[in-house]
Amino acid sequence: MSATARPGEDVVYGQVALRPLAKLSQDDWKVLYSFYRDREIAAWSSAKPIRIPLWLFRKMSLLEEASGDRFGFGIFLRETAQLIGGAELYDLGPAGASPPRFATLGIMIGRKELWSQHYGRAAVTALLLFAFVHLDPPLERVRLTTLQFNQRAQRAFLAAGFRVVGRDSPPRQPRLLMECTREEWNARHPPDPSSRAL
Numbered sequence: 001m002s003a004t005a006r007p008g009e010d011v012v013y014g015q016v017a018l019r020p021l022a023k024l025s026q027d028d029w030k031v032l033y034s035f036y037r038d039r040e041i042a043a044w045s046s047a048k049p050i051r052i053p054l055w056l057f058r059k060m061s062l063l064e065e066a067s068g069d070r071f072g073f074g075i076f077l078r079e080t081a082q083l084i085g086g087a088e089l090y091d092l093g094p095a096g097a098s099p100p101r102f103a104t105l106g107i108m109i110g111r112k113e114l115w116s117q118h119y120g121r122a123a124v125t126a127l128l129l130f131a132f133v134h135l136d137p138p139l140e141r142v143r144l145t146t147l148q149f150n151q152r153a154q155r156a157f158l159a160a161g162f163r164v165v166g167r168d169s170p171p172r173q174p175r176l177l178m179e180c181t182r183e184e185w186n187a188r189h190p191p192d193p194s195s196r197a198l
């Protein structure tokens with residue numbers, strides 16, 4: 001048995017809504033693609049900008065979703081319905097386990113002019129809400145790695161409930177390992193009656 005999500009439902013927290021990739025419009029895909037092609041955004045995530053064409057990016061992303069190996073979302077502002085970034089849970093594990101018990105979190109706010117306005121922590125919190133409440137059965141743990149110099153990301157992750165659990169040592173670029181468990185989440189978030197679909 002694999003984990004299932006409430007079908008097609010947006011996950012809402014604070015100022016943002018996470019919309020499943022399968023529900024994105026063609027225009028949304030163009031915007032999301034432009035975020036993944038941006039050098040600066042990729043560098044903050046220790047990644048390279050993607051080089052594949054838009055149609056392939058969309059196809060591969062949707063195939064991964066359909067296989068249950070990843071849960072990907074567009075991040076939308078609730079007030080304006082503007083697409084501002086992307087977030088995902090990937091590396092579901094342990095390998096071969098069904099349903100999965102943990103996953104790795106990835107996030108980017110693609111509109112740089114919106115950085116440091118707390119949309120990041122709202123989106124991370126929404127993704128944890130998805131992992132620990134919407135998924136059936138819920139995950140036990142969500143983890144991530146971030147470059148040590150990416151202090152903006154760390155502040156957003158700490159504010160959303162992650163804690164530092166380790167560090168990667170050189171020769172790799174120094175990174176922090178962070179984690180949030182379902183127990184920790186539940187202690188911080190009693191059921192929220194205002195959480196609803198857009």
Ligand SMILES: CC(C)(COP(=O)(O)OP(=O)(O)OC[C@H]1O[C@@H](n2cnc3c(N)ncnc32)[C@H](O)[C@@H]1OP(=O)(O)O)[C@@H](O)C(=O)NCCC(=O)NCCS
Nearest residue numbers: 044108109115116117118119120121146151152153155156
């Ligand atoms: C990381 C990211 C998702 C965070 O979202 P965000 O909306 O910018 O973050 P938030 O506003 O929630 O929190 C950022 C905090 O860091 C602070 N900050 C910004 N630049 C900083 C810096 N250079 N040093 C220390 N703190 C900094 C902000 O003032 C804010 O502080 P506060 O907690 O006192 O309000 C977003 O910035 C982003 O997409 N960055 C590019 C890609 C990336 O880094 N992805 C993560 C890879 S692990």
